[in-house]
Amino acid sequence: MKPRLSFTRRDFLKLLALLPVAAMAKMAGRALPASAGDSHGAIVIVLDALSALNMSLYGYPRNTTPNIERFAKRSTVYHAHYSTANFTSSGTASLLTGTYPWTHRAFHYEGLVAEEKVDFNLFRYWGESSHRLGYTQNTWADLLLYQFSPWLDEHIDLRAFNIEKSPFYTDLFHADPIAAHKSVDSVALELEPGVSATPALALLRKALLHRGKQAADRKYAAEYPNGIPQTLNDVNTYFLLEDVFDGVKKLTASLPPSALAYLHLFPPHYPFAPRREFVDAFEDGWQPPVKPAAYFESPVSEEREAAVRSSLGQYDSYIATVDEDFGNLFGFMEREGILDHNYVILTSDHGEVYERGVRGHTNQYLYEPLIRVPLIISSPGQTSRVDVRTPTSSVDLAPTLLALTGRPVPTECEGVLLPGLGGEEDAQRSIFAIDTKSSHVRAPIRNATISLRRGAYKLIGYLGYEGMEDGYELFDLQNDPGEMVNLAASRPEIFSDLQKEMGDKLCEVNA
């Protein structure tokens, strides 16, 4: 007998309820996960100090990231993604907590998440039924991983894939690594480059590390003519980029289903150590446009601007080196089917600047090169590229990952679901970034640089700096993406509207 087709009114209503989901799936190409509450894992790869503005993926004229572009072909690419800050501690804490610096309070160098906020972290939200792994080469990010260690199943030593593995604070004081780092590593051994509270120990350590680094530089001179990669300062830990990426391959291959892996690599952070084929790759005579001096800088002379820009080529070369290794990692993940079972995220904790008389990122500025970072998310089984051009923030990543994998999004998260991955595009959404290194973690924020991006406009406020009146810069990023012309005086309505929102936000967070 032919089976009877039964299609009740209830079935019709169920189908009707699925219509919005189908519409969203269409909007997001093939980026939307197959089902909510899935068992997919997430691999978050952070490349430290990678500015989106120096990536060919985002339109940079130098071909710095061809391999990341290959990865992007099967990913959702966010074109206006912002870090919440301009340095590691703040930016990383936002990534891992889904909150802005005024909430997590890790806004000092080597900053920590406030004790009462430590519970709000992605590892905890991910749940103990899934494996949670953390690895970073950056000691400041490692301090945060130590803070979150109660919710980490595996915390990989930051020297795991380095050549140099000499005794370090974590070996001597593994039960108290944060205090040990703060006092031993950053004060006793190196308070500032060249300044140590315990000179004899510092000299001994430097001599030993230097000897090892020199031997390694000689050994790998053919591959790395400018010396092998290392973490900050001249005699700190050193490594081969390919070793680190091989280590990351092993880690990703060993992940059980539905695991969360946070992998934070130091390159392309200064000091730059490009491989031979990239050392002179960008000696092409190209010069970026000369921009007005940064807010606190005196007018920039040609010589000074030339000196600032002299590092740009090496930064680009190092990005290209890292991109090549990322390409290998991407190929490995593709071959091993890792991309089919995991959300793979490539992003950065902050950017880098080589213009306006300013170099690097240890400053109080929030210009685009410092806070615009890449965000590329490959969903399991995604085969085509989706581009999202509305502004997004690094606080959005944690809630998005939780929602994508069927976990509840805690109310503490200040981010929203990323467009294309469950969230709606909102061109008028307000996106903030803040630098407030001299504020007290347990007191209201009084002096800070704050940026507010809303729609095409971006307002940067320099508030409460000692001996200075509050100042502002307003840019129309749609017509002036290089932030060349300050419109604060010529667009009073937009300026006062954004200024009020910024002031209100500061009052709200200080309440």
Added chain:
Amino acid sequence: MKWIRERLPAWPGIFPVYSALVFWAYGWYMLMFMFKLPSWMLEVTFGEIVAYFSYGLILVFWDTVQMLAILVGLSFVLPRSWLNDDFSVSGTALAGLLFFWIMFAQFAFVGLVNLPPSQQIAVLVVALLGFILAVLLVRRFPAFRKLAVWFGSSAGIFAYLYGFLTALGVVVVLIRNLS
């Protein structure tokens, strides 16, 4: 063993030298701690700051032991009459010099290691001449000698004070690492 005992400066001779080292090394550490303190006060609790201070005290103690070992080692290798016989006075004069030379060496480390070998040797010769000059000054000129003796004995109070603080620091660090 007998040879070692004969070459090792007597404890009454070592103590002023160690006291001088304590004065310089702990004094410098206190200065650096004060430099860092305002930023820590913005960020961490008083208890944490005490812990950071404690870790530092232990490392400074180790620093002073290293430097003392260098001076005692010198008295072993040099002819007895050069340093050993007058260790308390000459050693006290050398303690400050050694401390500042090490400070300079680690401050200018990158520059020094990148110097051509001939210039590196020149830097070492200058340092050595400085050491010899210091010893000659306290040997030949009674005023300098008196100054060194006075400094060595006066700095003793710092050895006791910082010794006590370091012992407390050890307790703090032990509690934090064993609990």
